[in-house]
Amino acid sequence: QVQLVQSGAEVKKPGASVKVSCKASGYTFTNYGISWVRQAPGQGLEWMGWISAYNGNTNYAQKLQGRVTMTTDTSTSTAYMELRSLRSDDTAVYYCARGGYTTGADVWGQGTTVTVSS
Amino acid sequence: SYELTQPLSVSVALGQTARITCGGNNIGSKNVHWYQQKPGQAPVLVIYGDSNRPSGIPERFSGSNSRNTATLTISRAQAGDEADYYCQVWDSSTVVFGGGTKLTVL
Numbered sequence: 001q002v003q004l005v006q007s008g009a010e011v012k013k014p015g016a017s018v019k020v021s022c023k024a025s026g027y028t029f030t031n032y033g034i035s036w037v038r039q040a041p042g043q044g045l046e047w048m049g050w051i052s053a054y055n056g057n058t059n060y061a062q063k064l065q066g067r068v069t070m071t072t073d074t075s076t077s078t079a080y081m082e083l084r085s086l087r088s089d090d091t092a093v094y095y096c097a098r099g100g101y102t103t104g105a106d107v108w109g110q111g112t113t114v115t116v117s118s
Numbered sequence: 119s120y121e122l123t124q125p126l127s128v129s130v131a132l133g134q135t136a137r138i139t140c141g142g143n144n145i146g147s148k149n150v151h152w153y154q155q156k157p158g159q160a161p162v163l164v165i166y167g168d169s170n171r172p173s174g175i176p177e178r179f180s181g182s183n184s185r186n187t188a189t190l191t192i193s194r195a196q197a198g199d200e201a202d203y204y205c206q207v208w209d210s211s212t213v214v215f216g217g218g219t220k221l222t223v224l
Contacts (some may be wrong), residue, residue, distance in 0.1 A: 035213060037161075045153070045161065045204050047213035048185035059211045063119075095160055101208045104151030112158055 002026035006107035011115045019082040020112045026066030029077035030054045037079045038092040086116045120209035122216035126161040129222045130195045138207030138219045148207040150188040156201045
């Protein structure tokens with residue numbers, strides 16, 4: 001079945017970096033883009049950016065420009081999201097999701113909790 | 119930047135019809151997607167492209183989009199529909215989410 005499986009929970013200190021992985025299975029990885037969405041505790045959904053698994057083109061949310069990098073490894077059908085210079089307000093559940101403009105995000109990963117604390 | 123406005127909460131009696139709105143400037147010209155999120159779970163796509171249901175989503179869920187308001191309609195509301203609902207569009211190559219609406223089934 002089509003699924004996205006994310007890496008496990010992370011605890012980081014302020015100023016550190018985190019890299020979350022998202023492994024796809026059950027479909028042709030390069031046929032879809034991957035969005036990354038985060039949700040702070042008790043808050044709504046915040047879009048972080050999107051990457052084309054076909055050619056690696058990216059669009060990032062303006063507020064994260066310069067701190068976030070999204071990449072893919074087509075040989076393992078895995079997408080990655082790296083966030084640098086972590087702050088306490090980066091504490092959130094991070095989701096990857098398959099999809100694009102017309103289809104919406106139709107498959108989601110299970111979420112990865114990232115806690116930033118000194 | 120583009121903004122989407124949703125009511126914080128909507129209540130509906132069991133078996134009745136709930137309508138959740140999503141307001142945005144000329145949103146009728148955009149593709150609107152809707153997500154359901156239950157506590158502790160990842161979001162689930164319930165409507166895409168304004169009014170299309172993914173496979174596995176009950177016919178009780180429907181969507182419309184016109185001018186400055188998109189609407190998610192849930193007919194014959196069930197206790198299991200109680201959740202947060204988010205609308206979403208693409209604008210200038212970025213994704214915008216509404217703030218979310220908590221649906222309570224009474």
